[in-house]
Amino acid sequence: MKELGENMVKHCAGLPLAIVVLGGILATKNNSLNEWQKISDNVKSYLKRGKNQGPEDVLALSFDDLPPYLRPCFLYLSHFPEDYMIDVDRLIQLWVAEGIVSSKQEERDNGETAEDVAESYLMELVERCMIQVRERDVTTLKVKTIQMHDLMRDLCLSKAKQENFVFIVDRSNASSLSMIRKVRRVSVHEFFFIQCIKSPNIRSLLFFNQFFSEKVLEKSLPLELLNYVEKHEVWNPLYWILATPVGCSRLLKTWGIWRYMFNNFKLLRVLNYEEGIRQNFAGWKLPSDIGNLIHLRFLSLRGFDFQWLKLPSSLGNLRCLQTLDLRVYRRLIHVPNVIWRMEQLRHLYLPLEFRSRTKLKLGTLRKLLTLVNFNTKNCYLKDLINMTNLRELVIIRPFNIENFNEELGENPPIVGSKYLHSLSIVSIFWTGTQPIDPRHLAHLLSSCTSICKLSIEASMRELPEYHYFSSHLAYVRLVLCEFEENPVPTLEKLPNLRILEIERIFKEKEMFCSAQGFPRLESLSLGRLYDLEEWKVDKGAMPSLQRLRIWCCFRLNMLPEGLRFITTLKELKIESMPKAFRDKLEEGGEDFYKVKHVPSIIFQDCDYSTE
Structure with a gap:
C-alpha cells in the first residue's frame, strides 16, 4: 500500500491541492489494498485519456468519485464568484429551497431536519477536501464559512457548464449578452438587464453585484450634473439624482426590472441578493406583482433600499416560502400582517425595526427553525410556544x-x-x-x-x-x-x-473568581471594564483555561496572582492597555513570574502612557 500511495502521489506532479484531494478520495474508502488499487487504476486511466495528463485529472477524478447525492451540492458552488466567502447557513437554505436536499427526508421522531442532512453532505465535501473551511462556530465547531480553491472552482465551473447546471453572468459576457434562453439557473456576477432572459422556465436568480448599476446610471446623466456634484462634494448625490428627470427614469427602469421578473419568471423558486448589508438602490417600492411567484421557496431582500417604506400585502401569496429575509436597508419599514400564511417557513429574518398596523401573527409557523429580529412590540410573545422546531x-x-x-x-x-x-x-x-x-x-x-x-x-x-x-x-x-x-x-x-x-x-472596582469557579472555562475575554482596578483569582479557579484576552481595561493595575497556578493557559492576549501594564508582564517585569509558563503572550497597541 505504501508503494501504491507513492505512485499515486507522483501523478499529482507536486501540486498540494491534488495530493490533498487524492487523500480525501482515499479517506472515503475502506483501508484495504483492493480499494487503493482501484483508485490507482482510475488515476492511471484518467492520465491516459486526459489531454493535460497532469494533476488536473486527479481533481476531475474527485468529482467522478462523488456519490449521486453529492454531485448537485458540489455543482451548486459554481454560482459563487471567485474567492467568495460562502456563508454555510445560507448555502444550506439554498440547497433545501432548490430541492437538492429534500425536506421530505426529515425524520421528526429524532428532530433531524433537511438542514441537518444538508450539513452532513457539506461535511462530506469537506472531508473529501473539495472545499476549504474558513471559519467554525466557537462553541459547536460547526463550519460557518467556506471557500473554494481556484483550481477546484475551475473544475466546478467546467462540470456545471457541461451539465448546463447554471448560467454565469460575468465580465466575459455581461456587456455582450444575447437573449438568454433555455436556462434554469442564473448567477449574476456583473450587472446586466434582466430583460435579456427570455426563458419562462427559470428556477433561480442569484445576484452577487448591484441590482441596479450606478455605472449604467452615470452614462445617462448629463455631464454638467456630474461635474456639479463632484465640484461641490455633495454628501448624498442620490438627492440630486432623484430631483431630476433622469432620477425619475432611474426609478422607472428599476420598477421595470422588478415587474419583468415577477411577471415572466412565474416558476421561480429562488430570488437571492448576496452583497451583504451594503445599501443597494431598489427603486420606489416592491411591486405587488411579487405575489405572482407562488412557487417561490427562497426570497432575500437584504440590503435593498426602497424609497417607499411599505412592503406589499401580496407577499402573503407566497405560501411555499421556506426562507424569507426582510432585512432591508431602511428602518421603520411597514411589514403587512401576512407572514402567518407562509406555513412552510423555516427561516424568517424580520427587519431590525419595522411597523405594522397590528401585531404580526406568527403562531402558524410551526416549521420555523430560525427567527431573527423578533420583538414583543410588533409580535405576539405567545406565538413562540407553537414553534416547536425552533433552533435559533x-x-x-x-x-x-x-x-x-x-x-x-x-x-x-x-x-x-x-x-x-x-x-x-x-x-x-x-x-x-x-x-x-x-x-x-x-x-x-x-x-x-x-x-x-x-x-x-x-x-x-x-x-x-x-x-x-x-x-x-x-x-x-x-x-x-x-x-x-x-x-x-x-x-x-x-x-x-x-x-x-x-x-x-x-462598574465595580473589584472582580473575584473563587476556587471552584468556572470548572470548564477554556476562553475568557474581558473588555472595556473601565472601572475595574483589581482582579483576584483563587488557586483552583478556571482549571481548564487556555485563552485569556484583556482589552481596554485601563485602570486594571496587574494580572491576578492566581494565574500562575493555571498551567493549562496557552495564549495570553493583551490589547489596548497602558504601556506600564505591558512592561510588568514582559520578561524582567515584576509580574512576569505570573505568566512565564504561558507559551504565547501577545501585546497589541499597548504603547501609550496613562500619565
Missing part, C-alpha cells in the same frame, strides 16, 4: 411579558422548542429602550432548557440566578449590560461554560 432565536428591542405574575412558576412557558440552541437578546442600539426586567429574563431562560449559546446586549439591573440557566450553556456573551452587581459569582457556577466574553457590564 434573536430578540431585539423591547422584551416584555404582558400580565406577568410575581411568582415565576405561575406564568405560562414562553418557548415551546426543545431544540433551541442559540438565544440572543439585543436592545443597546436603540435609545429610550427600558432595561430588561431580570424576572422576565429568568422566565424566558427557564423555558430554554437546551440552549448552548447565549448573547445579551441589553441594559439590565442584574443577572438571574444561575439555576435559571440551561446546564448545556457553553458560550455566554454579555455586552453593555451595566449590572448593578457583579455577575461573575453567578456565571462561575455554570457547569459546562467553555467560552465567556464580557464587555462593559458592571
Whole structure:
C-alpha cells in the first residue's frame, strides 16, 4: 500500500491541492489494498485519456468519485464568484429551497431536519477536501464559512457548464449578452438587464453585484450634473439624482426590472441578493406583482433600499416560502400582517425595526427553525410556544411579558422548542429602550432548557440566578449590560461554560473568581471594564483555561496572582492597555513570574502612557 500511495502521489506532479484531494478520495474508502488499487487504476486511466495528463485529472477524478447525492451540492458552488466567502447557513437554505436536499427526508421522531442532512453532505465535501473551511462556530465547531480553491472552482465551473447546471453572468459576457434562453439557473456576477432572459422556465436568480448599476446610471446623466456634484462634494448625490428627470427614469427602469421578473419568471423558486448589508438602490417600492411567484421557496431582500417604506400585502401569496429575509436597508419599514400564511417557513429574518398596523401573527409557523429580529412590540410573545422546531432565536428591542405574575412558576412557558440552541437578546442600539426586567429574563431562560449559546446586549439591573440557566450553556456573551452587581459569582457556577466574553457590564472596582469557579472555562475575554482596578483569582479557579484576552481595561493595575497556578493557559492576549501594564508582564517585569509558563503572550497597541 505504501508503494501504491507513492505512485499515486507522483501523478499529482507536486501540486498540494491534488495530493490533498487524492487523500480525501482515499479517506472515503475502506483501508484495504483492493480499494487503493482501484483508485490507482482510475488515476492511471484518467492520465491516459486526459489531454493535460497532469494533476488536473486527479481533481476531475474527485468529482467522478462523488456519490449521486453529492454531485448537485458540489455543482451548486459554481454560482459563487471567485474567492467568495460562502456563508454555510445560507448555502444550506439554498440547497433545501432548490430541492437538492429534500425536506421530505426529515425524520421528526429524532428532530433531524433537511438542514441537518444538508450539513452532513457539506461535511462530506469537506472531508473529501473539495472545499476549504474558513471559519467554525466557537462553541459547536460547526463550519460557518467556506471557500473554494481556484483550481477546484475551475473544475466546478467546467462540470456545471457541461451539465448546463447554471448560467454565469460575468465580465466575459455581461456587456455582450444575447437573449438568454433555455436556462434554469442564473448567477449574476456583473450587472446586466434582466430583460435579456427570455426563458419562462427559470428556477433561480442569484445576484452577487448591484441590482441596479450606478455605472449604467452615470452614462445617462448629463455631464454638467456630474461635474456639479463632484465640484461641490455633495454628501448624498442620490438627492440630486432623484430631483431630476433622469432620477425619475432611474426609478422607472428599476420598477421595470422588478415587474419583468415577477411577471415572466412565474416558476421561480429562488430570488437571492448576496452583497451583504451594503445599501443597494431598489427603486420606489416592491411591486405587488411579487405575489405572482407562488412557487417561490427562497426570497432575500437584504440590503435593498426602497424609497417607499411599505412592503406589499401580496407577499402573503407566497405560501411555499421556506426562507424569507426582510432585512432591508431602511428602518421603520411597514411589514403587512401576512407572514402567518407562509406555513412552510423555516427561516424568517424580520427587519431590525419595522411597523405594522397590528401585531404580526406568527403562531402558524410551526416549521420555523430560525427567527431573527423578533420583538414583543410588533409580535405576539405567545406565538413562540407553537414553534416547536425552533433552533435559533434573536430578540431585539423591547422584551416584555404582558400580565406577568410575581411568582415565576405561575406564568405560562414562553418557548415551546426543545431544540433551541442559540438565544440572543439585543436592545443597546436603540435609545429610550427600558432595561430588561431580570424576572422576565429568568422566565424566558427557564423555558430554554437546551440552549448552548447565549448573547445579551441589553441594559439590565442584574443577572438571574444561575439555576435559571440551561446546564448545556457553553458560550455566554454579555455586552453593555451595566449590572448593578457583579455577575461573575453567578456565571462561575455554570457547569459546562467553555467560552465567556464580557464587555462593559458592571462598574465595580473589584472582580473575584473563587476556587471552584468556572470548572470548564477554556476562553475568557474581558473588555472595556473601565472601572475595574483589581482582579483576584483563587488557586483552583478556571482549571481548564487556555485563552485569556484583556482589552481596554485601563485602570486594571496587574494580572491576578492566581494565574500562575493555571498551567493549562496557552495564549495570553493583551490589547489596548497602558504601556506600564505591558512592561510588568514582559520578561524582567515584576509580574512576569505570573505568566512565564504561558507559551504565547501577545501585546497589541499597548504603547501609550496613562500619565
